[in-house]
Amino acid sequence: MSADLSYVQPTADSPWGTYLSQVDRVVPYLGELARWAETLKRPKRALIVDVPIEMDDGSIAHFEGFRVQHSLSRGPGKGGVRFHPDVTLEEVMALSAWMTVKTAAVNLPYGGAKGGIRVDPKRLSQKELEKVTRRYTSEIGIIIGPQQDIPAPDVNTNAQVMAWMMDTYSMNVGGTATGVVTGKPLHLGGSLGRVKATGRGVFVTGREAARRLGLNLRGARIAVQGFGNVGSVAAELFAEAGAKIVAVQDHTGTVVNPNGLDLKALVPLSRTEGVVGFRGGDVVANESFWDVPCDILIPAALEGQLSAERAKRTQAKLVLEGANGPTGPAADDILADRGILVVPDVICNAGGVTVSYFEWVQDFSSFFWDEDEINQRLDRIMMNALNHIWDTADRHRITLRTATFAVACERILMARQERGLYP
Numbered sequence: 463m464s465a466d467l468s469y470v471q472p473t474a475d476s477p478w479g480t481y482l483s484q485v486d487r488v489v490p491y492l493g494e495l496a497r498w499a500e501t502l503k504r505p506k507r508a509l510i511v512d513v514p515i516e517m518d519d520g521s522i523a524h525f526e527g528f529r530v531q532h533s534l535s536r537g538p539g540k541g542g543v544r545f546h547p548d549v550t551l552e553e554v555m556a557l558s559a560w561m562t563v564k565t566a567a568v569n570l571p572y573g574g575a576k577g578g579i580r581v582d583p584k585r586l587s588q589k590e591l592e593k594v595t596r597r598y599t600s601e602i603g604i605i606i607g608p609q610q611d612i613p614a615p616d617v618n619t620n621a622q623v624m625a626w627m628m629d630t631y632s633m634n635v636g637g638t639a640t641g642v643v644t645g646k647p648l649h650l651g652g653s654l655g656r657v658k659a660t661g662r663g664v665f666v667t668g669r670e671a672a673r674r675l676g677l678n679l680r681g682a683r684i685a686v687q688g689f690g691n692v693g694s695v696a697a698e699l700f701a702e703a704g705a706k707i708v709a710v711q712d713h714t715g716t717v718v719n720p721n722g723l724d725l726k727a728l729v730p731l732s733r734t735e736g737v738v739g740f741r742g743g744d745v746v747a748n749e750s751f752w753d754v755p756c757d758i759l760i761p762a763a764l765e766g767q768l769s770a771e772r773a774k775r776t777q778a779k780l781v782l783e784g785a786n787g788p789t790g791p792a793a794d795d796i797l798a799d800r801g802i803l804v805v806p807d808v809i810c811n812a813g814g815v816t817v818s819y820f821e822w823v824q825d826f827s828s829f830f831w832d833e834d835e836i837n838q839r840l841d842r843i844m845m846n847a848l849n850h851i852w853d854t855a856d857r858h859r860i861t862l863r864t865a866t867f868a869v870a871c872e873r874i875l876m877a878r879q880e881r882g883l884y885p
C-alpha cells in the first residue's frame with residue numbers, strides 16, 4: 463500500500479504539514495527521548511462523525527464532525543471546537559497536536575485534542591446551530607468527559623455553544639457534568655477571566671518580548687489580523703498600555719489609521735457588522751494589510767496567513783501569534799533571517815487553555831476565584847513558561863518556536879517513556 467494514502471501523510475501547504483516540520487526541527491534537541499518522536503507525528507485517536515439535522519425549512523442537512531485526541535500521555539485531552547466551512551480532519555489533527563505542545567509548554571496536566579464541524583454557522587438559524595451542536599456533542603460523547611477530554615470554544619464557538627454541549631453531555635450521562643467543557647457561561651460553572659484569557663496571554667507574552675527587545679509599548683504601532691475573541695482583546699490591552707492599533711483586518715475587510723483606531727467605537731461595531739463599516743479609518747485592499755508600517759504584527763485569524771511572500775514584506779519587529787499556525791516553515795525562516803522575533807502560537811495564545819484549566823479546577827472543587835486572582839495566576843504561569851523557553855532558546859541558539867517545542871516535547875515524551883507502552 464502506498465505511504466501517500468496514509469491519513470498521517472500531509473497534503474501540500476497544510477497545517478498538519480507545518481506541524482510535522484516543526485517536530486522535525488526539534489528532534490535534534492530531544493536527546494535519547496528522540497526514540498519516541500514518532501509518537502508526536504501520530505494522533506492517538508481520531509473520530510469522524512456524521513451530524514444530521516432537520517433544517518428550519520424541513521429539509522435534512524448533513525455536516526461532517528471531527529474530534530481528534532492527539533496525545534493523552536500527560537492527562538485528559540484538552541482543546542477547542544471550531545465551526546467553519548473549511549474544517550478538515552487534517553486541520554483538526556494539526557490543531558490537536560498544537561494543543562499537546564501548548565499544554566505541555568505551560569505545564570498544565572493535559573494532553574492535546576481538538577474538534578470541529580465543517581459548517582458555516584453564519585448560514586444557520588439559532589435553532590439549527592443548537593441542533594448541530596447537540597447532535598455533534600452526542601456523537602463525540604463516547605470519547606469526551608471531565609476526565610477524558612474537555613472541549614472549549616474556538617473559531618465561531620462561544621459560551622452559549624459550550625452551555626449546549628454541557629447540557630447535552632449531562633443529559634446523556636444522567637447528571638450535571640460542568641467539568642466536561644470549559645468556556646461556559648459564568649452561572650453554569652464558567653470562570654471569570656476566561657473570555658479575555660487568550661487575548662490577555664498574547665498581551666502578557668508580547669509585553670515581555672517587547673521589554674527584552676527594548677521596544678517601548680507606549681506609542682508602538684500594532685497591526686491585528688482577525689478581530690474576534692483573541693485579536694480584539696489583545697488590541698484593547700495593548701491600547702491600554704499606550705500602543706496605537708494602526709491596522710485591523712477581519713473577514714469583512716481591512717481598516718487603517720496611522721494615528722491609531724478608536725477601539726471603543728470599533729470593537730462593538732466589529733461584533734455586529736465587522737470592521738469594514740468603521741468610519742474612523744480608511745478602508746484599504748486586504749493585501750495592503752501586510753505592508754502597513756508597524757512595530758508589532760498580531761495574526762489572530764486562521765492558519766497559514768503569514769505566507770513566505772508576506773513575511774518578506776512585513777515591517778514589524780515582533781510577531782505575536784494569537785492564531786494557531788499562522789506562520790509556515792518557509793515564512794518562519796524568512797522572519798528569522800530578517801531578525802524579526804516570533805512569539806509562537808504554542809506559548810503566545812496559551813492563556814485561553816490556562817484559564818480553562820482554572821475553570822476545570824474550580825468546577826471540581828465548586829469553589830470559585832475572583833478575577834484578580836485568576837489574572838495574577840495567568841500572568842505568573844505565562845511569564846514563567848516564557849522565561850524558561852527564552853533561556854532554552856538562548857542556550858541552544860534556536861528560535862522561540864523550536865525552544866517551545868523542545869521544552870514541551872521533552873515533557874510529553876518523558877511522560878510517554880515513564881508510562882511505557884501498553885500492553
Ligand SMILES: NC(=O)c1ccc[n+]([C@@H]2O[C@H](COP(=O)([O-])OP(=O)(O)OC[C@H]3O[C@@H](n4cnc5c(N)ncnc54)[C@H](O)[C@@H]3O)[C@@H](O)[C@H]2O)c1
Binds near residue numbers: 762765
Ligand atoms: N478563543 C480562544 O480561546 C483561542 C485560544 C487559542 C487560540 N485561538 C486561535 O485564535 C484564532 C482566532 O480565534 P478566535 O477565538 O478569536 O475566533 P473568532 O471567531 O472570535 O474570531 C476570528 C476572527 O478572524 C476573522 N477572520 C476569519 N477569516 C478571516 C480571513 N480570511 N481574513 C481575515 N480575518 C479573518 C473573523 O472575522 C474574526 O474577526 C484561531 O486561530 C484560534 O484557533 C483561540
